[in-house]
Amino acid sequence: MSTRSAVVTGASSGIGAATARKLAEMGYHVYVGARRLDRLHRLADEIGGTAVELDVTSAESVQSFADAIDGVDVLVNNAGGAKGLAAVADTDVDDWRWMWETNVLGTLRVTKTLLPELIASGDGLIVTVTSIAALTPYDYGAGYTSAKHAQGVLHRTLRGELLGKPVRLTEIAPGAVETEFSLVRFDGDAERAAKVYAGIDPLVAEDIADVIGFVASRPKHVNLDQIVVKPRDQADAGRFARRG
Structure with missing residues (x-):
């Protein structure tokens, strides 16, 4: 039986790097993609995977990444992030543009490009890491929450459009995770x-x-559509039980 392959975007740190390690432990050959190649190579050496430079905001970079991998069974769309925390009236449009390019269009580019390989695998899985910000807005976070809402809708729409295809789709919506x-x-x-x-x-x-x-x-017959994961100390995006 051939080794199954996984792709993890945004893999140079945080959730992406931890996910690459986990999937490698499970026997996957993991292709790790991000812009910080020095970190990627260290991670790939550690887990026996393959590091490939990836900028999800660039169609050319995404295509080059896809050309460098040899099939994919699992895609983890993890690349994304937030910039700023400002009222709509005071927002920086460039911050919004970066968040939409990275979270929404980045997920679209990677998923669309790798979808034929995922279908051809006969048992593909797309995991998209969104956020609880994909489920509810909060004050001063409209740029990020709007981008995450759009990313979530993109992923959930695919769930219906791929019905009958051998691809499962799971959205992971984390709350407060201490990373970069x-x-x-x-x-x-x-x-x-x-x-x-x-x-x-x-x-x-x-x-x-x-x-x-x-x-x-x-x-392969089990699809976990959406999983919300929060720390015990968090009720929603802006409500925490803080000590001290």
Whole structure:
């Protein structure tokens, strides 16, 4: 039996890197894609996978990535992120453009390009990592929540359009996960990023990777449509039980 292959985007850190490790432990050959090649190569060496440079905002980069891989059974759309936390009246349009290009159009480019391979595998799986921001808006986060809503709708629409095809689709919607996410959102302001998780026990990247591993281990007739994962200390996007 040939080794099954997985593709993980945004794999240079956080949830993507943890997911690549988890899938490799499960016996997949993992193709890891991101822009930071130095990190990718270290990860690929660690897990026995293959590092391929990938910028999901570039159609040419996505096609080059697809040309470099040898089939795919599991696709994990993890590349994405947030920039800024501003009222709509004060928002930076370039921040919105980056979030939509990365979260929405990036997911579209990768999924559309790899879909024929996923169908041809006979048992394909598409996992899209959205956010609880894909389910409810919150003040000062319209750029990110709108992008994540759109990414979620893209994924959920595919669920119907691929009905009858040998492809399963699972949306993972995490709450507060302590990764580099907030550091990117706040342009490297470590103090501001730390306040996001202050007084709570947030999720870590491995928590989400474990869920993705569970999804990938289900038999082919089982489709886990949507999984919302939050820390115990979080009720919704803006409501936490903080200590101290």
